[in-house]
Amino acid sequence: MKKMIFILSLILFVSCGENEKKEKTTDKAENTEKPTEEIKTSLSELRNQTGSYKIIKLANKDLGTEEILLEFDGDSQKISGNLGCNDFVSAFKLTEDRVKFDPPIGTKMFCEGKMKNEESLGEILPKITRAKINEEELVFLSKDNEVLLSLEKTEQSE
Incomplete structure (x- = not known):
C-alpha cells in the first residue's frame, strides 16, 4: 500500500511539474516582443x-x-x-x-x-x-x- 501511495504521489508530482513547464513556455511565447525595426539614417x-x-x-x-x-x-x-x-x-x-x-x-x-x-x-x-x-x-x-x-x-x- 505504501508503494502504491508513493508511486501515485510521484506521478502526481511529475505531472504537476510538466504543467508548470507548459505554462511557462506558453507565457514566454505570448510575451515575446517583435524586434523593433532597425532605422538607419546617415x-x-x-x-x-x-x-x-x-x-x-x-x-x-x-x-x-x-x-x-x-x-x-x-x-x-x-x-x-x-x-x-x-x-x-x-x-x-x-x-x-x-x-x-x-x-x-x-x-x-x-x-x-x-x-x-x-x-x-x-x-x-x-x-x-x-x-x-x-x-x-x-x-x-x-x-x-x-x-x-x-x-x-x-x-x-x-
Missing part, C-alpha cells in the same frame, strides 16, 4: 534635408493645421524656429545611426496660452534617438520607434 542623408519644415506632429499632438515652421540645417546640425512665443535653437549629433539632440535654448518670454508646444518640444528632444526620411517628410523617433516629431518640407525649401 549624416549625409540628414545634411540633404536642410530647409524649412512645417510641424505635423509634436509628441502625441497633431499640429498640421497650426502652420508652425522650423528650420532644419543638416550641414551645421541644428534645428531652430518659433513655436508661438519664443525663438529656440537646438543642436544635434548623429553617431552610429543615432540622433541626439541637445536641450533647446532660446528666449525666455512668457506668452499666455502659447507655451504648451515649447514645453513639449523641450521634453521630447532628449528622447529622440532615430530619424527616418520619407520623401518630403522628416520623422524623429524614440528608442521604441514612437513618433515624437514629424516634419513636412515646405515649398519654400530648396
Whole structure:
C-alpha cells in the first residue's frame, strides 16, 4: 500500500511539474516582443534635408493645421524656429545611426496660452534617438520607434 501511495504521489508530482513547464513556455511565447525595426539614417542623408519644415506632429499632438515652421540645417546640425512665443535653437549629433539632440535654448518670454508646444518640444528632444526620411517628410523617433516629431518640407525649401 505504501508503494502504491508513493508511486501515485510521484506521478502526481511529475505531472504537476510538466504543467508548470507548459505554462511557462506558453507565457514566454505570448510575451515575446517583435524586434523593433532597425532605422538607419546617415549624416549625409540628414545634411540633404536642410530647409524649412512645417510641424505635423509634436509628441502625441497633431499640429498640421497650426502652420508652425522650423528650420532644419543638416550641414551645421541644428534645428531652430518659433513655436508661438519664443525663438529656440537646438543642436544635434548623429553617431552610429543615432540622433541626439541637445536641450533647446532660446528666449525666455512668457506668452499666455502659447507655451504648451515649447514645453513639449523641450521634453521630447532628449528622447529622440532615430530619424527616418520619407520623401518630403522628416520623422524623429524614440528608442521604441514612437513618433515624437514629424516634419513636412515646405515649398519654400530648396
